[in-house]
């Protein structure tokens with residue numbers, strides 16, 4: 401049976417000190433600093449924008465602290481299953497996340513970064529698209545994410561995916 405194990409990054413595989421900064425479009429001043437969880441549900445006003453510079457910083461990724469799920473990732477990787485990362489971060493940090501996983505002897509097939517540096521996307525919908533494609537390519541997809549909406553949408557894919565809210 402061909403299985404894929406798909407992990408979200410922030411607060412699923414790892415915790416970091418990264419915050420999304422909310423800035424004023426007028427002054428550029430920092431108005432707020434959001435955790436990944438807070439960011440998921442934050443609605444920008446017209447006079448604000450997101451500053452993702454900390455999430456682009458490789459230093460923050462290299463210093464990420466693994467959660468216990470790293471053990472599962474390692475175990476399934478050692479069993480020759482395909483491991484993927486599916487993150488709300490932008491694609492330009494994919495390499496840094498891969499490198500971080502190499503440090504735990506896990507080589508992901510691919511790191512999908514479905515987010516954007518300068519606009520807020522519908523992350524749950526973007527994640528569902530990737531998972532739908534993977535569900536077609538594998539007999540069974542296991543998906544782990546700490547965000548409820550991501551999990552709810554993933555469950556809509558139906559047969560072929562097992563979703564775990566962590």
Ligand SMILES: [Mg+2]
Nearest residue numbers: 408410411546
């Ligand atoms: Mg997360």
